[in-house]
Amino acid sequence: MKDFLIAMIGPGVMAEAILKNLLAKKLVPPKQIIMSGPQKERVQSLKKIYGVMSETDNVKAVKSADIILLCVKPQSLNKVLDGIRDHIRSDALVITIVAGASIQKISIGINHKHIVRAMPNTPAQIGEGITVWTSSPSVTSSQKEIAQLIFTAMGKEIFVDEETYLDKATALSGTGPAYVYLFMESMVDAGVHLGFPRRIAEKLVIETLRGSVDFYDHGEETNRHLAALRNQVTSPGGTSAEALYYLEKAGFRTAISRAIWAAYQRTLELGRDGNEVKKNEPTA
Numbered sequence: 001m002k003d004f005l006i007a008m009i010g011p012g013v014m015a016e017a018i019l020k021n022l023l024a025k026k027l028v029p030p031k032q033i034i035m036s037g038p039q040k041e042r043v044q045s046l047k048k049i050y051g052v053m054s055e056t057d058n059v060k061a062v063k064s065a066d067i068i069l070l071c072v073k074p075q076s077l078n079k080v081l082d083g084i085r086d087h088i089r090s091d092a093l094v095i096t097i098v099a100g101a102s103i104q105k106i107s108i109g110i111n112h113k114h115i116v117r118a119m120p121n122t123p124a125q126i127g128e129g130i131t132v133w134t135s136s137p138s139v140t141s142s143q144k145e146i147a148q149l150i151f152t153a154m155g156k157e158i159f160v161d162e163e164t165y166l167d168k169a170t171a172l173s174g175t176g177p178a179y180v181y182l183f184m185e186s187m188v189d190a191g192v193h194l195g196f197p198r199r200i201a202e203k204l205v206i207e208t209l210r211g212s213v214d215f216y217d218h219g220e221e222t223n224r225h226l227a228a229l230r231n232q233v234t235s236p237g238g239t240s241a242e243a244l245y246y247l248e249k250a251g252f253r254t255a256i257s258r259a260i261w262a263a264y265q266r267t268l269e270l271g272r273d274g275n276e277v278k279k280n281e282p283t284a
Contacts, residue, residue, distance in 0.1 A: 001027045001146060007065035009058050009080060010072035011037040011046055014097060017125040018069065019050060021153040024127070036061035059087045067146065070096040070106070074270040077101055081109030088112050093143045095150070099170050100270030103136050103163060113138035116147045119169045122177045124154035131157045132169035167271065171264035179259065184209060 006028055008015045015035070022028050030051035035043050036058050043054035055061040062068050062084050072080050077098050088094065088110055095116045096106050103115045118133035131151040135144060144159075151157035160166070184205050191201030216224060234240040 001149060002029060002032070004028065004066040004146075005032050005034070005064055006067045006069065007034045007036060007055075007061040008069045008071055009036050009061065009084070010070065010076070011035040011039075011042050012071055012073075014120065014124070015069065015071035016046065017120075017129075018071070018150065018154060019046070019052065021124070021127050022150065023050060025153045027149060027153055034061045034065065058084050062092075063087050063089070065089070066092055067150075068092055068094045070094065070098055072098060074098055074100055077105075078109070081106065085110050093139070093146060095147060099174065100167065100267045100272075102271055103134075105271070107136060114143060115139065116143070117163065117166055118147070118151060119166050119174045120151070120154055121174050127153070127155055129155035130173050131155065132160060132166060132173065133157060134160050134163050134166060167267045168264060170267045171260050175260075175263045179256065180209075 006022075008019065019033065019035070022033070023030060031053065033050075033052040034055050035046045035052050036055040037043050038056060040056050043056060046052060047054040058080065066089075068084075068088060070077075070080070090112075091114070092112070093114050093116065094106065094110065094112055095118060096103075097118050097120060098106075099119070101117075103117050106115050106117070107113060113136060115136040116133060116139060117135070118131050120131040121129050123129040124131065131154060133147065133151060135147070139147075148157060148159070160169075187205045187208075188198065188201045191204060192198050194201075196204070216226070216229060230244075234244060
């Protein structure tokens, strides 16, 4: 990839995360990356920090690029697609991380066939993310390898054959960190209510979650079912059993399920330009 020219359209938080990881893994030199967006101050700032090229004209950014990453907000997508339509090289690879935007929408919008659609999440900023992705039939095997390299630089990646999984991944893993942070915040507040200083409550919660995930990752393959791990710390009549009883009574599982379903429905709405989508909640 060292000889490829990469254009990133929409220099926001996730674009910067991709940029940092590409440079950290030395996949592409800074001089081969163009950050493009309407805010001159933002792209100039990224140029100063990372040594990349900057541009406020998307057409100039994409016309010679081998790889184009669309990192814009869904609300801005149509305008961006209209602006770069027919200005992209026929052999260029276009990677989109725009929530809700289908491969067909991107392809028609820019009159281009080589499209990879992906959904990374926030931990990608430190190279610990998970990216779900798929591609149009026109994407070559070598282009898939390039896309995989980019996503691996941000953490782990999962390729799926069905594009419908991308909208579902947006709700589950893309939005997932927000659920985790709210759960952590609730635990910290409970610790403060018990009488802990907030700094101690935060430390206890953070290390508890970190240790729980690490314990899952390092467990025996046959004992990695989440329910089995939960049962290991749930003694009959004990404190865990009492706490879990109240979580179940309060509808904890249902609340999480409905929240993820709501995020999924919103993803579909974004993909349909904000048109109403029937919100059929799951019965379970």
